[in-house]
Structure formats: structure tokens, C-alpha cells
Amino acid sequence: MSLFRKKATPPPQRREPVVHPTSDEKPRSWLSSLFGQYTAETERLDARQSAFADRFKPYDPPPGVRGQDHDRLACDSASNAAMANVQAWAASNSAAGAGWLEDGLFFMGYPYLAEMAQRPEFRKPCDVLARETTREWIRLKSTKNINITDYDTDDDANAAREQQSRETAEKISAIEAEFKRLDVRALLYRMVLDSLLNGVGYVWIDIAGLATDATGQNIPLKLTQHGVKKGSLNGFKRIDPIWTSTNAFNADTPFRDGFYDPENYWVQGCLTHKDRLLKMVPYEVPDIFKPAFNFGGLSLTQQLRPYVHNFLRTRNSVSDITANFSKLVLKTDMTAALQGGVMDHNGTSTIMGRASFMQQVSEGQSTIVADKENEDVSIVATPLGGLSDLQAQAMEAMASIPGIPLVKLFGITPNGLNASSEGEIRVFYDEIAAFQENNLRPILEKILRLVQLNLWGELDESLDFDFVNLWQLDDEKAASVEKAKAEADKINIEAGKITPDEARMREEQDQNSLYRGVNLSGEAPGIPETEPPNLGGSEGGDGDM
Secondary structure, eight states: OOSSOOOOOOOOOOOOOOOOOOTTHHHHHHHHHHHHHHHHHHHHHHHHHHHHHHHHSOOOOOTTSSOTTOOSOBOOHHHHHHHHHHHHHHHHTOOOOHHHHHTTOSOOOHHHHHHHTTSHHHHHHHHHHHHHHTTSOEEEEEOOOOOGGGSSSHHHHHHHHHHHHHHHHHHHHHHHHHHHHHTHHHHHHHHHHHHHHHSOEEEEEEETTOOSSHHHHSSOOOOSTTTSOTTOEEEEEEEOGGGEEEEEOBOSOTTSTTBTSOSEEEETTEEEEGGGEEEEOSSBOOGGGTTTTTTOBOOHHHHHHHHHHHHHHHHHHHHHHHHTSEEEEEEOOOHHHHTTOOBOTTSOBHHHHHHHHHHHHHHTTOOOOOOTTTOEEEEEEOOOTTHHHHHHHHHHHHHHTTTOOHHHHTOOOOOSTTOOOHHHHHHHHHHHHHHIIIIIHHHHHHHHHHHHHHHHSSOOTTEEEEEOOSOOOOHHHHHHHHHHHHHHHHHHHHTTSSOHHHHHHHHHHOTTOTTTTSOOOSOOOOOOOOOOOOOSOOTTSOOOO
8 A cells, every 4th residue: 555645536516508698699788788878877867957947947836826727827929939948948058966956046936935934044134134124214305405596585585495394394294104004114024024035025006996806906007196096095915925926928039028027917816917016026036047936036045045054964963962972981891792692581682781771870970880800981072172163154154145244143242352343234234225225215116106196196206215324323423423514514604605594404404413303494593692691790889799
């Protein structure tokens, strides 16, 4: 027998035959894969274009807003085709990605906007802007002046000036009383709030004697003595934008009137001419988006949406870190758990039960008992430094969009030596003044004309108004300014530049004067003559010593 055994040869293994694809099968599999990839990519592109195309479609109102047999936006055939072509072109050429949808730049619909209005992070900035624009309100004035060359004597000119001043004061008093009766100030506040929350705000003009259907409302309203009769103005009524929808507009040529400007609106089934609705749109959108936005604008809530969501995510993260800033670490023998675990009589792993017990006693601040040989207990804490700065920066980002100072929006005062928010507040008041001129003035000018026609049946074109400046001086500073004006008038009178009557006229027309409520027309009374004070001496002789 040999000392070396021959290595046994293993039995041969059965090998399955390899099936190679035929020349016909191989291209078919490759083309199928390629075609499948192409089909999937095409479907994604089609879905994306379809999603964008839906964002350009005209707004679809709730049932009942449009009248019967008016389920679609009214246009002539040329306008309808032109609008459809523009929407298809815009959808196919849109380069916006997912961020366009995530940031909420499309019209999100009035129900979703109403939901966002319930969250204070969205509501508070809109409410602050609406309150500030109507807080100091307006001051009525007259631009009519007396031409002294039309009168023979100065006495006649002064008498005419005094008569005009008295008539103007009576008219202004009557208009102010009518504004109070119609509650115009509260109406404008709500209109501004609606326009910021929904992108558009509507107010309906209630004229007496007209039916609340198309026969009475779908006719133009001319602000003349022939269009509005004396005593026919019942009042105004706010209309929520969700109950409105456009009817007809020109989408064919920009050279005609009404290009992307509806001629009339549906108001809960009633066809209403645009002249009978006061409309406010602070943030307009491009023409191609106007049908999708119900011919409104981009709401402030939609502009705030990404910033509010970032703040909420940061706030929740800070809250989670603060609530779990410390963790209890239990070092124990894991051998039994790794080998399958040891269960107690309740079917729970003993290691999990031990961990649960430790968690309970640590949350209750109780005494922790551990095996000194096999266990060790320690606490790992997360540093909390910098969390307040992160949350503050997220809050400041929300305030940057509406341009509201932190002290106005959140009540946060600046810190540091000689820190003051006075400059920021003055810049904010300038922004409010610009907002008033752009959005409130057109509305108030129409209301002022309506009120005049309702009171007297005619218009006084010299009557106008100014918005009261939000930045007000305190009594001490106002007195200093008034003293400086009086000294300037005295110097100019002594130099012969102006007369005392002209100085009084300037004082009467100065809206910030301390005497703005006093009738200063007529001749100046002059300095009253007074006798020298009696120092105690007797007449005709020296006093007693």
C-alpha cells in the first residue's frame, strides 16, 4: 500500500445548457428596454406639462356662482382660441421645476387660502398691514382758493374767503358724517385684509331701486349726477372673492378695451357690471395667469408660504431638541439579549424592561440604581447654544416679505446700547403711505364721489383728501415745530414778504397746525392793547414805602 493516497476525483456536476438568444430575440429585448425607458420619460414629461397646463387653466368657481348654462368663461370665438393657444404655449415653455409648485406660486384656490388664514403666522402680517393702512385714516380738504383780483376791495375778498371757508367746513362735516354712517373705514380695513389673504377684495355698491339680478346690476354705473341720484346710495357690502367669477373679457387684442379686464362678474349667480364692484388687487399677476387666479392677484399668504413653513419646521426642530436635549445611557451586559434574549413572565425582553425602567425613573427625577459590577449609567446632553438664533432668523425671514419691523409684528425690541427701531418704523410708514396711494386712493376717490352725489346730487371737484401721516410728533415736538413756523412768519412779515392775512391763510391750510379747526379767514385782529400792570402804587402820588 502506498504511503500517498491519490486524491479522489469529484464526480462531474451536471451543467445546465446555456441558452443564447437568437439574432431575432436580442434586438427585440434591447428595443423593448429602450422603448420602455422612452415611454416612461415621455409619460413623466407629459405629466409635468399637464400639471403646468392645469395651472394656466381658468379658475373654476363653486357651483352656483355662475348662472345657469354658464359653466365656462365667456369669450368670443377669437378670444377663446387666443387664450387657449397662449395657455398651451405657456405650459409647454414653462421652465419651472418642482420648486414652483412647492413654493405655492400657482393659484392654490380659495379653500386652501382660507385654511392658511386660520394660522397666525399667515394672518398676523396681513392684519398688521390692514390695520396700519386705516389706523390714522384720511383728512378731507378743499383746493379751492379765492382770487383777490376778482373783487374790487380787500373787504369783499375777505368776505368771500370767509364765506367759502364756512361752506367748505359744512361740506366736509357732512361728508365725514356720511362716511361714518356708511362705516367706510371698517369697510376699507376688511377690503385690504381680503386682498392680502385672497389676492383680491371686492365691495358691492348698493344703489336703491335696482333689482339684485342682471336686469338691475349688469348695467354701467356712471359717477355723475345723471348716474347716481341724490339719496340713492344705500351703502356698501363686502363680497368674499369665493362667491365671484369673471364672465366676459377680451383675450384677443391689446388695442381694444377690456384686454384681460373683465367687463362683468358673476356674483353668486347674478351677472354684475364691473362699475358696481370696487376691486382691490395689491399684487397683480401677469396676464397669462389672470384667468387662473380668477383675475385677482398673488396673495400675501402665498408669498409667505415657504418662509412660514421654514419657520414652523425650525420651531418644531428646536422644540424636539429642547425636549430631548439629554439622553440616559445604560451600559449593561447585552450577552443574553444578543443570544436570543431572555423573556420575563410577561413575554418582554429583560433588557428592554431594564431600559424602560431606567427611562421611567430618569423622567421622574428619581434615584437610579445600577449594578456596580455589570452596569454603568451616564447622561449625554445636546448643546442648546445657537438654537435661539436659528429660530430668530427664521422669524425675521417671515417679517422681511411684508416689510414689517419686528417690534410691530412680533413685539421684539432691538437689543444693545442706544438700540432703537425708530428708523425701521419710519421706513415702514413710508411703505404704508405708498400702499395707501396705490391701492386705497382709487377706491376712496370713487366713494367720495358717490357720497357727494348722494348728499347733494352734484360734485365739487375741489374736495379732496390726504392720508394722515402715521408718523406723529409728540406734544413737545409739535409745539417746537409750531413755534418755529410762527417765528418764520414773523420774520417774513417784518421783511415785507407776506402780509398777516397771508400768514393766517397759511396757518388755516396747514393740516398739521394747532389751529386747523379754527376759522382764520378775515382780517387779523392784531396785538391786543393792554394796560400796564398795577404795581401797588396809588394814583396821583407815591406809594407808601
